[in-house]
Amino acid sequence: MEPAAELTRDEVARYSRHLIIPDVGMTGQRRLKNAKVLVMGAGGLGSPTLLYLAAAGVGTIGIVDFDVVDTSNLQRQIIHGVHDVGRLKTESARDRIREINPFVDVRLHNQRLEPGDAVELFAQYDLILDGTDNFSTRYLVNDAAILAGKPYVWGSIFRFEGQVSVFWEGAPDGRGINYRDLYPQAPPPGLVPSCSEGGVLGILCASIGSIMGTEAIKLICGIGEPLLGRLMVYDALDMTYRTVRIRKDPAGEPVTGLIDYDAFCGVVTDEAAAAAAGSTLTPEEVDAALHSAEPPALVDVREPVEFEINRIDGAQLIPKDDIVSGRALGDLPHDRPIVLYCKTGIRSAEALAALKKAGFADATHMQGGIVAWAARVDPAMPVY
Structure with a gap:
């Protein structure tokens, strides 16, 4: 990163603890001031990263997010507060950044990243940070960064584990590597649950987000050894950090354009989509059926910890994996129709495909899962 003009007196005072680090100094701080960083998402990983990049003096920070703050976000998305619930995350994050460092130029992109404008957006920045939580966006960020010629820092979290790496296809000295070298193909739909x-664990976001911010500062200032070609894996329960070498995939095809990433990654398997066609009920239809003279058997395919949070009265808990594996087929009733539900409708569609294949021809599942049930049938139900 080329250094910006000289620091002002106020900036010298603000960044003094950086300026006395020999590897950073005035030149490094001027590089940070001149940097334009785009952060994908103002959520769990975006929150600490945004806060620390702003405090560090990154001159321009862009934020891409289309979501609003929800109460469930506050357990880990520390850039937002109770008073921000219902607000756009980008606007909430901007206001917090301004409280931390008024010298930062915050640019808001209140949008979902789409193939049509991703490359043009990335071209406006020097570095991308990706803390998104779905595979379709991760592949889109990777491919758009390649086409825009930009390096990016990637982070991922789940339960007690986090991962961080740096991807830069155009890195000097033949060190170029990208996300497809780590994951040539997206995992099968439903195999990897979302957060x-x-x-x-909420505090895991701080651990991984701070590492992402550290990698960004190293790249901007040109110091240290970035995680380029290495995957850092953190296990909070064991309190261990380890790095795994990532090598260029010799069978990898060059990225020459952007694709339909939802189709590439899939939301549910083809079998689940086919099973759900014509066998999907709305929450209202399920409610009516449960109050009819011959109610169906209601099966909750979530995990036991979720069943403890909320449930529909009369539901039997049989986790999806037990149905898909066939272990629980003998526990299902054969004398009446079965209605499956999960949290959002994805896992129940996968379980439905397994039931159809096993001969439960009249089985159905509930559209939108228990989230939709709570919103449309039982507003007093706690949600998570």
Whole structure:
């Protein structure tokens, strides 16, 4: 990063603890001042990263997010507060950054990242940080960064574990590597649960987000050895850090354009989509069926810890994996129709495909899961 003009008197006072580090100094701080960094998401990983990049003196920070602050975010998304619930995350994050460092130029991109404008957006920045939580966006960020010629820092979290790496296809000295070298193909739909389904220890975001911010500062200032070609894995329960070498995939195809990433990654398997076609009920239809003269058997396919949080009265708990593996097929009723539900409708669709294949022709599942049930049938139900 080329250094910016000289620091002002106020900036010298603010960044004095950086300026007395020989590897940073005045030149490094001027590089930070001149840097333009785009952060994907103002959520769990974006929150600490944004706070520390702003405090460090990154001159321009862009934020891409289309979501609003929800109460469930506050357990880990520390850039937001109670008074921000219902606000756009970008606006909430901007206001917090301004409280930390008024010298930062914050640019808001209140949008979902789409293939149509991703490369053009990335071209406006020097460095990208990706803390998104779904595979379709991760592949899109990777490919757009390659086409825009930008390095990016990637982070991921789940339950008690986090991962961080640096990807830069155009890195000097033939060290170029990208996300597809680590994951040539997206995992099968439903195999890797999202944080909203599997959970995440809130404080883990601080550990991984701070590492992402550290890597960004190293890249901007040109100091240290970045995680380029290395995957850092952190296990909070064991309190261990380890790094794994990532090598260029010799069979990898060059990225020449952007694709339909939802189709590439999939939300549910083809089998689940086919099973759900014509066998999907709305929450209202399920409610009516449960109050009819011949109610169906209601099966909750979530995990036991989720069943403890909330449930629909009369539901039987049989986790999806027990249905898909066939272990629980003998526990299902055969004398009446079965209605499956999960949190959002994805896992129940996968379980439905297994039931159809096993001969439960009249089985159905509930659209939108228990989240939709709480919103449309039982507003007093706690949600998570």
